[in-house]
Amino acid sequence: MKYVSLPEIMTAKVISICNLKGGVGKTTIVMALAEYLAGDTMYGKRVLVIDLDPQSNLTSALMSEEVWEKEFNNKGLTLPFLFKNPEYFLEDAKKEKFIAKNNISNVRNRNSFSHLHLIPSSPRLFDIQDDLPPGYYSCNLKPVELIRAILKPLLNNYDYILIDCAPNINTVVRSAFLASNACIIPCVPNRMSIHGLDLLLEHIDKFNRDYVHNLKAVGTLISRYNRTIAQTEQLNSLLVNPFYPPVFETKILERAKIAEGLELGNYLTYRQKYDDSHESMMKLAQEFIHKVGR
Numbered sequence: 178m179k180y181v182s183l184p185e186i187m188t189a190k191v192i193s194i195c196n197l198k199g200g201v202g203k204t205t206i207v208m209a210l211a212e213y214l215a216g217d218t219m220y221g222k223r224v225l226v227i228d229l230d231p232q233s234n235l236t237s238a239l240m241s242e243e244v245w246e247k248e249f250n251n252k253g254l255t256l257p258f259l260f261k262n263p264e265y266f267l268e269d270a271k272k273e274k275f276i277a278k279n280n281i282s283n284v285r286n287r288n289s290f291s292h293l294h295l296i297p298s299s300p301r302l303f304d305i306q307d308d309l310p311p312g313y314y315s316c317n318l319k320p321v322e323l324i325r326a327i328l329k330p331l332l333n334n335y336d337y338i339l340i341d342c343a344p345n346i347n348t349v350v351r352s353a354f355l356a357s358n359a360c361i362i363p364c365v366p367n368r369m370s371i372h373g374l375d376l377l378l379e380h381i382d383k384f385n386r387d388y389v390h391n392l393k394a395v396g397t398l399i400s401r402y403n404r405t406i407a408q409t410e411q412l413n414s415l416l417v418n419p420f421y422p423p424v425f426e427t428k429i430l431e432r433a434k435i436a437e438g439l440e441l442g443n444y445l446t447y448r449q450k451y452d453d454s455h456e457s458m459m460k461l462a463q464e465f466i467h468k469v470g471r
């Protein structure tokens with residue numbers, strides 16, 4: 178008997194980028210991973226990024242203020258509206274309206290993005306915690322289940338879904354964890370970031386027990402590395418301690434150009450935007466694919 182193999186249906190890997198410490202480079206890394214994974218001249222992956230942080234830094238880095246204001250915020254198509262009115266978004270016909278699909282990122286030249294999409298945020302997400310129902314929405318979902326429910330019908334449309342988390346643990350961040358297969362933890366090799374990492378790992382353990390989930394930390398990603406003796410000592414402590422998730426071989430150096438990259442400006446090439454970190458970012462995307470899977 179002859180077996181005909183069916184084409185494999187690719188379903189997205191959902192990855193949260195998180196650390197309880199602020200300013201460790203989470204948003205910068207989500208932006209760079211998205212741009213390098215999705216670029217037509219790079220890896221050509223189908224990528225959706227979700228800005229789950231009320232600071233909305235990822236949204237400002239990837240989409241023009243005018244488009245955000247007119248096309249999304251004024252129309253109630255940002256994450257806080259989604260958390261307030263899940264019924265509206267879960268209706269089939271409307272479900273993709275809150276996804277920005279055009280002109281995401283300012284990296285251009287020979288490159289374009291056939292499939293780089295963004296679910297934008299707004300500072301109103303700050304208020305949302307207090308308004309969330311303690312139990313269920315009328316659509317029979319709990320707030321913590323919302324992101325997973327929103328993503329379920331979209332999983333076949335993407336290779337990777339990256340979620341930029343706020344530096345804390347609340348229902349919104351837990352909703353990202355529940356929707357995710359794995360997480361990546363950016364960490365600056367200094368004492369306080371490592372404390373943030375310790376605490377996050379404890380919270381992930383507790384989260385997995387409470388929600389019977391299996392969120393795995395695929396790696397610690399060293400970011401804003403300036404190779405000082407103090408940082409190198411902290412890095413070594415991460416490398417030798419088996420308690421920590423494996424450290425990515427690629428390290429992101431502290432660079433002024435990378436910091437400028439969070440400001441959405443004129444169209445730039447990868448090299449103009451990332452300067453001498455261009456090769457590292459390419460390697461990071463490759464290592465990401467290797468660690469997370471295709």
Ligand SMILES: Nc1ncnc2c1ncn2[C@@H]1O[C@H](COP(=O)(O)OP(=O)(O)OP(=O)(O)O)[C@@H](O)[C@H]1O
Binds near residue numbers: 439
């Ligand atoms: N590799 C880097 N080199 C230099 N500056 C960087 C680098 N990565 C991030 N920065 C800068 O550090 C600041 C914090 O970065 P970013 O916003 O990515 O961190 P975050 O972890 O998302 O912060 P938050 O917890 O506030 O969301 C920003 O001003 C950013 O431009």
Ligand SMILES: [Mg+2]
Binds near residue numbers: 342
């Ligand atoms: Mg951030």
